Amino acid sequence: MSERTMERVASFDGAELAVHRLGAGRPVLMLHGLFSSAEMNWIRFGHAQKLADAGFEAVMPDLRAHGDSAKPHEADAYPPGVLAKDAAALVEALGLEDYDLVGFSLGSRTSARAVIDGLRPRRLVLGGMGLEGLAGWNRRAAFFIDAIDRFDEVERGDPAFMAVSFMKTMKIDRVAARLLLQAVDDTDPEELAKITMPTMVLCGDKDDDNGSAAKLAEALPDARHVEIPGTHMSSVTEGALGDALVEFLGATA
Template sequence: MSELQSEFFAGWGGTRLAVHRLGEGRPVLLLHGLFSSAEVNWIKFGHAQKLADAGFEAIMPDLRAHGQSEAPHEPDAYPEDVLVRDALALVQTLGLEDFDLGGFSLGARTAVRAVIAGLAPRRLILAGMGLEGLAGWAQRSAFFIDAIDRFDEIKRGDRAYFAQAFMKTQKVDRVAARLLLQSVDDTSSAALAGVTMPTLVVCGSDDQDNGSAPALAEALPEGRYAEIPGTHMSSVTQRELGEEMVAFLAG
């Protein structure tokens, strides 16, 4: 069994970003969700280990303002699509040419936009994402910005209570997170025509946070849908997520 390796690379503008690697074999670049980390989404619940056991190398950055990566407070550090720029920088730094790509929630959104920006993975995995979510970032972003702005006054029963609790658990840098939220762009349904590689859309049975996952799979030229147990928060903890990822990539 290979050991987890962690290192740092220069993201867009020189921001110091962490990347964690597990396994030996075909590279799979995995992008985690908002307020999360590579540890929480991919490592803690065994998904990366399943990939490693199946002969893949899981390459898992902590997005800027997340995990062990830097969280700059300067607005200039968050231009439009900065997460896409960081992903492109990582692919270039590691010299990845023949690889797969996946993401959960914000990571899925970033993966789609990275493909539209020119990345060409062999296969693509979009987890915790639906069709409406790709084009409706403004509304979702506004919810989280509101939670940040009212952070100290949110009480149990408030619609933002669970977002506040998750930010507390993850020790989110709220200044950096607020700037990052404003850097993310929408992706129109028409733009999905450019996502031509085989794509797995995998989503919890009770997860409607980002709209319809089956509709997203239907809208993609080579999309397929897999349902796993859970809500948006709990589906990433389910063993079925890693199992579906391995089955798709190894198929």
């Protein structure tokens, strides 16, 4: 079993991001989903360990306003595209040159945006994401902002119940999260031509939360669509997720 470490890295604006690391070898920068964390998305269910066992180093930041990272309450700490800016700052600060990039849900949106803005990983994984989801953030963000605003009155049966329950489980800082939700950029489908590296669009077979994964794979220059069992929430718990990452990132062709 590899030893897990954690360090704090200053981002472009000085905000400290917690970066969890596991394994040794080719770095894989892994960006988790909304209201989640490196621990919940990548470590708890063994995905990072599978990568470490296969000869990779899992480099797993907690996104701004999540996990052990900074959760500022000032609006100017959340400029447009802040998460993609954080990703680029981490690549530079950690000296990542020959690396892979993996995202899930919000992490996929961030990864796609960061590549369009200039990051050049060897391989890219967009998990829990479909074509419509990349360009439909305003509607998605509005749903979560409403869940935050009605946090104390949401009851079972309400469409926001699962989101509120997960926020409670993860002890989300709602002030920081609300600010972050307003700082995520949409990605126009025409911009996808800039994502030229080999890409895996990895999605649960019952996950359509962010639109069609198959259509996203078709829209990318060099992508394959891979299905694993599960919904948007449950697919993260499936061992098949880690297996798919190892298979794709370990491929030489």
